[in-house]
Amino acid sequence: MKGLFTLCVLFALYWAGNSEVVDLDSSNFDQYVNGDKAAFVEFYAPWCGHCKNLAPAYEEVGKAFENVDDVLVAKVDADGQRDLGSRFGVKGFPTLKFFPKGSTDPEDYSGGRTADDIIKYINEKTGGRGRINKPPSDVTDLDVGNFDSIVMDADKDVLVEFYAPWCGHCKKLAPVYEQLGQTYKDEPSCVVARVDADGNRDLATRYGVSGYPTIKFFPKDNKDGVDYSGGRSLDDFIKYLNEKCGTDRVAGGKLSAKAGLVDDMQNFVEKFKSEEDGRENVISEAEKTAESLDNSFASYYVKVMKKVVDKGNDFVKTEIERLGRMLSGDLSAKKSDEFTKRRNILKKFEL
Known part of the structure; x- marks a missing residue:
């Protein structure tokens, strides 16, 4: 729905002329397209489906050249301004034409219809200063x-x-x-x-x-x-x-609650929690298993067990809270992932 709303807004701005694309008609065409600057002009009809499809891309073209003094991006309602359409031989919609600087005779544009295609064409014709400020992408x-x-x-x-x-x-x-x-x-x-x-x-x-x-x-x-x-x-x-x-990501890039957990170590957690008098034996068995696994977080299970024996059961709660504070701060992605995995493991030790 958000994308549809944005598209509708662009259409509304486009047809209303509240944009960087200049609206031209019989009264001002020769004033703007007079050879003082290069001009790229779309001849469109409001009812034309292809014109509506082009509208968002053409709006981007207008924005790309809004601060370029010697390039004009414009449009003409050639259905309402049939004299202009006839003057430039417009027979279908949309028709795109380029007017080089120093000339009022257009060249037909027959390239691609994406914003990048049109911007590239205008830049090649004029020396190239227009560009779209696109947000950075992780793709x-x-x-x-x-x-x-x-x-x-x-x-x-x-x-x-x-x-x-x-x-x-x-x-x-x-x-x-x-x-x-x-x-x-x-x-x-x-x-x-x-x-x-x-x-x-x-x-x-x-x-x-x-x-x-x-x-x-x-x-x-x-x-x-x-x-x-x-x-x-x-x-x-x-x-x-x-x-x-083999990842554990959730939307947005955070790790899921199971990230870092090692299946082969989970049974030792339950034994450690339920067999308080036999914890040393559990730690010994867990240590042997951790050494046999090719997983860096397996040894963290053993570390937590030893800390609990040394500092008491409250260590788990205190450490979870400490890591939570760390995670709310400014961490590198690598550290954030590491602390999240540790906290996930600690939560399995909660009584």
Whole structure:
């Protein structure tokens, strides 16, 4: 609903002219498009579906050049201003034309319809100063230059979305996929990535991509890739990646309550809590098991047991509270994960 609301607002601003895109008509066209600056003009019709689809991207183009003095981004309601439409040979909507600086004779624009496509074109024509201030993304962008170095890395599990910028389903998935990238940003071996398959068609062909979005998972041990056919909600993706990558993330990037727990050590916790007189024996058995496991947190179970014997049962509560205070502070992602896992283990010792 939030995405739909944003789209509606952009439409409203676009048609109303309350934007960085200048509205032109017969009374002011020659005043603005007079050769003093380069001009990129959309000839549209308010009822045109393709024009409405282009509106959000065109608004971004306007914003990209709002502080560039020698570039004008404008639009003309060519259905309401038919004299202008006829003057420039407009026969369909939207028609996009570029007027070079120093000229009032336009060049037809036949390139892509994404904001990036149009901005790139204008920059190439004018010397290149327009840009979109996009928020940073935690999703890894792939192309022919870096695809193999990331996806084929035997130390990484990689989820890849093959998308097309014009694809409606891809646009709908985009905010969910951004959240997924944020969730796994601190998991260096579990990568959330995407590739513009329309702009990197050799990669699309290589993996048999015929529709968008196509999502494939490339585990460490299978770089041929497997099709992802699960649900498209954030929870669906997180459940899938946690299972495949052996991670314990929740939406937003925090660790779940089971992160850090070691199954082979859990039975010693119950014995330690219930057999207070035999705790030394439990610690001895737990220590042997921890040494045999390839898990750095297994030894923490033993450490907690020894601390309880030394300081009493209140150690668990005190340490949980201390770690809680630490976690509410400014920690690196690595430290935050470590303290969260310790606290999860400590909570299993609560009486």
